[in-house]
Amino acid sequence: AQSVTQLGSHVSVSEGALVLLRCNYSSSVPPYLFWYVQYPNQGLQLLLKYTTGATLVKGINGFEAEFKKSETSFHLTKPSAHMSDAAEYFCAVRNSGGSNYKLTFGKGTLLTVNP
Amino acid sequence: ETGVTQSPTHLIKTRGQQVTLRCSSQSGHNTVSWYQQALGQGPQFIFQYYREEENGRGNFPPRFSGLQFPNYSSELNVNALELDDSALYLCASSPKLAGDIQYFGAGTRLSVL
Numbered sequence: 193a194q195s196v197t198q199l200g201s202h203v204s205v206s207e208g209a210l211v212l213l214r215c216n217y218s219s220s221v222p223p224y225l226f227w228y229v230q231y232p233n234q235g236l237q238l239l240l241k242y243t244t245g246a247t248l249v250k251g252i253n254g255f256e257a258e259f260k261k262s263e264t265s266f267h268l269t270k271p272s273a274h275m276s277d278a279a280e281y282f283c284a285v286r287n288s289g290g291s292n293y294k295l296t297f298g299k300g301t302l303l304t305v306n307p
Numbered sequence: 308e309t310g311v312t313q314s315p316t317h318l319i320k321t322r323g324q325q326v327t328l329r330c331s332s333q334s335g336h337n338t339v340s341w342y343q344q345a346l347g348q349g350p351q352f353i354f355q356y357y358r359e360e361e362n363g364r365g366n367f368p369p370r371f372s373g374l375q376f377p378n379y380s381s382e383l384n385v386n387a388l389e390l391d392d393s394a395l396y397l398c399a400s401s402p403k404l405a406g407d408i409q410y411f412g413a414g415t416r417l418s419v420l
Binding site: 238241284293300 | 311338340342347348350352355363365399401407408409410411413
């Protein structure tokens with residue numbers, strides 16, 4: 193079964209600093225990977241997705257993620273944090289094979305941005 | 308184009324009761340998935356509906372059931388509520404079964420007392 197592991201349940205950065213949120217995946221086949229963001233009391237919003245092709249994926253709000261097969265990683269980065277980036281971030285993998293296309297999520301990383 | 312809408316936004320029930328949560332898919336989407344998000348956890352897959360038929364189920368007991376209607380809206384029903392059912396329930400729709408993006412609603416917060 194495919195799964196993702198998010199390293200660090202809580203990351204705190206200063207405004208303007210680099211954001212790095214870590215995600216490792218487990219999959220025996222090329223995975224479909226996603227990063228979602230959840231603001232307080234809201235649903236999930238897609239930041240970016242990796243399917244096939246280019247390993248550096250650009251998303252919304254200045255975020256990007258790099259797919260590294262050798263490290264089975266899909267870390268999320270943003271060069272300069274903004275206060276509005278404070279939220280919970282979820283890495284997810286979409287299953288392949290079988291008849292449904294469920295997402296399996298990590299436990300999430302809460303990002304706080306300090307002024 | 309309207310997004311995924313869920314109702315109600317909040318709900319309080321007591322143990323043993325039954326609850327129905329509703330979801331309107333994004334226009335043109337024929338696949339709906341339901342997820343349960345417990346406090347401090349990532350969403351967990353409950354089940355998926357495609358063209359009114361259940362198309363896969365996660366590790367949830369039979370008292371969790373669903374429906375999808377011809378207009379592709381959906382319901383999640385939970386019978387015999389337990390305290391551990393307290394969670395945020397998220398609905399997500401996709402434009403097709405193999406669509407690689409799921410669009411989420413804001414969720415229904417269920418509290419079981």
